[in-house]
Amino acid sequence: DAGVIQSPRHEVTEMGQEVTLRCKPISGHNSLFWYRQTMMRGLELLIYFNNNVPIDDSGMPEDRFSAKMPNASFSTLKIQPSEPRDSAVYFCASSSFTIAKNIQYFGAGTRLSVL
Amino acid sequence: SQQGEEDPQALSIQEGENATMNCSYKTSINNLQWYRQNSGRGLVHLILIRSNEREKHSGRLRVTLDTSKKSSSLLITASRAADTASYFCATDGETSGSRLTFGEGTQLTVNP
Numbered sequence: 001d002a003g004v005i006q007s008p009r010h011e012v013t014e015m016g017q018e019v020t021l022r023c024k025p026i027s028g029h030n031s032l033f034w035y036r037q038t039m040m041r042g043l044e045l046l047i048y049f050n051n052n053v054p055i056d057d058s059g060m061p062e063d064r065f066s067a068k069m070p071n072a073s074f075s076t077l078k079i080q081p082s083e084p085r086d087s088a089v090y091f092c093a094s095s096s097f098t099i100a101k102n103i104q105y106f107g108a109g110t111r112l113s114v115l
Numbered sequence: 116s117q118q119g120e121e122d123p124q125a126l127s128i129q130e131g132e133n134a135t136m137n138c139s140y141k142t143s144i145n146n147l148q149w150y151r152q153n154s155g156r157g158l159v160h161l162i163l164i165r166s167n168e169r170e171k172h173s174g175r176l177r178v179t180l181d182t183s184k185k186s187s188s189l190l191i192t193a194s195r196a197a198d199t200a201s202y203f204c205a206t207d208g209e210t211s212g213s214r215l216t217f218g219e220g221t222q223l224t225v226n227p
Binding site: 103 | 214
């Protein structure tokens, strides 16, 4: 398996623009997680899905953030409108309790810079 | 405060020395995991220890778990410059489902 695939790897955009981050989890995994990592705040869980259903979105900072998982092999995290304080590295991770006891497999991340 | 807090925040050692990192947590857990993150990369799972285990080994890694003290330690023996990375502990509790709670991490620097 290719692992968790995120795109794009880098995104530079201007304040006010819409940003869409994409994630393809490992085949067979039924849980998907979106994290944000900054020097100031560390690693923060934004939202996670079980079997494509959002379970906990309490970490989503504002209504400007939204996430979807239309099927088991794809998820998006959208920021609209983007702001400079959204600049961070965004990670997607997937896991399966039955296959691997909740061990999470992370993608390489998307480094977002909002100017 | 956050479940899963590492200590120290930063550690600098010479190649060949052992590195010990500690993690404390607050609530009952099912498992505790350690992850590694190289600069600019995603986290990578290293080792998992169950709540009914006290010690586990994997290569140069040794993990201990003390549920009475709600703490764990990660020992890396005979460190190498390539071990330079951030190390995070993560816990899953009895009510957290598939969610993990990550600590703030220990930045390990191994000097050649």
